[in-house]
Amino acid sequence: MTKLLQRLTLAEWDTRYAALRASGLGEPWYGGPLSRHAQQGDVRLRRLRFDQSPAALRLWNFVLSEEDRLRQYQASGKRLVGAMKDLGTVPVLAFSLPSLVAFYPDGAWWTPCLMEYGDGLLQAADRLGIDDSFCPVRAMLGAFVLGNRFPLPGLLIASVGATCDDLAAIAQRLEDFGHDVLWWEMPHRRQPDPGEPAVELPGGFVAAASQVAAVRAELARVAGALGRYAGQELNDDLLRRGICRANRVRSLLDQLRWTVFTAPVCPLPALEMLAAEMLAIHFCSDPAEATAVLEGLLAEVRRRVAAGQGVVPKDAARVFWVNPVADLRAMNLLEDAGGRVCGTEYLFCHALDPIPVDVPPLEALARMALADPMVGSPADRAARVVRDAARFGAEGVVISRIPGASHCGLEGALLARHIRRAADLPVLELEVPPVLDPLEPTLATRLEALVETVLQRRV
């Protein structure tokens, strides 16, 4: 019989934390009770429910302490690199140089959620004419202007092209405030023409060889800038080691995703899985610790699977989730509605697939960068969703739009059409704002309807 592991509120976690500490729980330097993050402003945590394992505690403390970690790095003489938009490529390059630390300033898009708008970031963006017709990544502009979130990086690198107009428009504004940006071109990935040399990319997409070569040249330019910034040439040996380290994280995530998504009873909540997957894109600024956090989660999940333990009932509807949500609470809502996440495509599957090691490192990274689901066609992306949904046994798909995001409006409808046609799966398209509370009844009802549809189809 399945034993359900209760998800805990923040207050319940405090009680559990005290008990764990009393029983000898050891923690890294960034450890502590989760409620301290809420006391420091991340009040959204009070509305979330968390996994009860020490491994999850470590995950959350790791994720929520990143800004402290960045300040410590800066104080210790490390040089910060702000990567924007590419979601997984530039950090592999940057972390290959020992004196550099990379992070994503666009990660500030979750701050308005975590602080329930109390951060003032969106208001600061409003004052600069970047209003709520833009996606919540506009919080990044507020963070740069207010300067009170992350330490300002000395080098900013943004991919542009077939990426995201919101980010490109907002990052351009940074230059007005004295933050020069190194722009590198990311072309729209296209199918090779008849007879044109082609390259298979990680994850199965295909691109014209000329496009891979162009991206490789751009990454060489980025590598040159990183080397100059670090005062050390970024050579192939360093890059190979960096790729190897990234692949270790990707391998752990692959095992974690497979174990969680295919387990008969879901062993880890969707919320923690979302946070864990995010470690792939820049290792939360600490590759070694990210590896340790994932190893802890994987061990916990395997233990639970062996013990038949889970966090939602066995008959929960198996849902594939497309796009990251602006409000983390949406992941709780799915489970409250009777669903579980069995497969995800959070716009960075290219950061999850193994980076090739049988080709020169820049070629490998160019192939990986071009495998970004956002830079290709909706048909490509839908095909990947369909393939992964089948692999994980998903019975329905949620496409969550990001409000204001220029790439979401048309793409959501196109993805839904492709998926319905190719996989005969029910698809729910919805939009999740940074704080979903006013829409919670509507979103909950729609998720419940999807779950009911899935359950009826079983009959």
Add this chain to the structure above:
Amino acid sequence: MLAIATTTCDQMRYAAALAAGDDQGCTHPVFLMNIPRTWQTEVARQFYRDELRRLGRFFQRLGGRAPRPADLAAVMQRYDAARQAWRDRPAGCSARQYAEALAWLRGPLEEPEPTPPSVAASAAHRIAAGTHPASIAVPADCFTQGTSEAGVRVALVGGPLLHDDYRLYDLIEQAGARIVVDGTEGGPRTLPRPFDPHAIESDPFEELARAYFDAFPDAMRRPNSPLYHWLSGQITSQQVQGIIVHRYVWCDLWHAEVARLAARCGLPVLDLDAAGPDAGTWPRILTRVEAFLESLVPHGSAAAATLARQTPLP
């Protein structure tokens, strides 16, 4: 039917996917041309060249033939000569007439090297008659009004204007302004630079790519500083008093520039958001334009009196 789209914005990119209808088994040829956003590197320029060549192969697959260099050079020279007459807006030509002429220049030139007045007349006549490829449904009299030399001097800036939205030119000028700079996508801002005759002779394709790719300043480029260099020069030379930005509500790229235009150019800016063809929006736009122009004109001035005479009653 075939469609050619570019990757200059997210909407275009996804609209191309929609037009291709590849999920529904449709077979309309759709070509999505990659236009690099970056422009300062040889990689970007080479990428643009490669895309031009790919476009050529696309046409060949549909039955076209590759031009000989001499043929390409001849076509380039023909267009270059036609453009030369319209680099600057001729005196007496309204903003709309100028926009129509530039649209005509970008179409299939059917007449050999026209002169500006005849082109204007010809284009106006053909558009009014509905026989021009770029024809739109507009009152014929809007091509005979010409334009007043008086009025507030404004720059109209923004992305592309749909044909139905060309009415905006008339509306602004009828409200008492003179559009002395057309910085919309269809205006002279995006014309290629004049071709170098020697370069055409030695390598017309290379000259074609450079004349287009290196020349156009636009909001979508990264960095987009050339847009501001261009605009700054125009504002000074044309003594612009105010800027009207026309943007579609789904266009983040131009929307994000509105505040920058005000800050960088130091001029009053009117942000006109539009949602495509909808007759119901014109009264709102007219009111906003009128209010903007009133704010630019000191009360009691001669310009204010002119404005009062020219502004149509609601």
